[in-house]
Amino acid sequence: VVFSADRAEIGVGLAVAGLSGTFPYPAAALAAGPWPLADGVTEVWARAAAGIPLLRTAQPVEVARLAFAAHTAPGRIDAAAVAQAERDLRSAVDLDALLALAARGRSDVVTPLMFEHRLLEEARRANQHIVLPEGTEDRVLRAADRLLAQRVCRLTLLGDEAAIRARAAKLGLTLTGARIIDPETSDLRDRFAARY
Incomplete structure (x- = not known):
């Protein structure tokens, strides 16, 4: 799912909807746009959708949607490569410490x-x-x-x-x-x- 970074209700809604069990989690979410990620999204996401990637780009939403669609077209995702990338990330980065830092850091920037x-x-x-x-x-x-x-x-x-x-x-x-x-x-x- 691609959404505008300044729309907190979408990021929070995706995480909470998955947590409810009524709706499935997305495979990943991409917050796009030049704005800072809205307050609280990272914290809620870390708690409610910890295993789901929440990605970030400064590209406009339209560009991000096109790029995301091109890279997730049927037949383009290699499950073994994704699994290896996940293992590499987990071995190279202390995700718990990173998420704790993200939860503490809040931007004072207000659009x-x-x-x-x-x-x-x-x-x-x-x-x-x-x-x-x-x-x-x-x-x-x-x-x-x-x-x-x-x-x-x-x-x-x-x-x-x-x-x-x-x-x-x-x-x-x-x-x-x-x-x-x-x-x-x-x-x-x-x-x-x-x-x-």
Whole structure:
């Protein structure tokens, strides 16, 4: 199986699925791409799929898939050569020590996708209420639509409701679940002015 190195759920899922006994382990897994292998994959793999090779390449996923497919075509694998390579590896490398080192070492590198995923998960768990001013700006509307679609938080947009809805419609956004308050006409204005 070839998967993108920044997709932790695939690497972990392969190992855990095999461990469950419901699904077979893959013959090998290849994590491809220029990103560091996502946190936790190596540790889970070492515990749940210790006998299955977890390989790594910086090549793009598409290139890795083509190369992997070419080398695993029927009739191309020599079982005796694979067994000999495995014996050579085990005699030359202390695999237990290597796996222990890998389990201790964690990368501090966080890809933008990993950062976004963690941030969204934390926000979703916190169930916060976010108030966004400048409700007619495209970047604010796009961010609001995305947060609402992913159910990350409760959200209020500030601005003229008709203008906000018109701009959102023009951008193809729905803003379902958003509360819209016009600070110019809202009865909350006097209450907030007195408090703040």
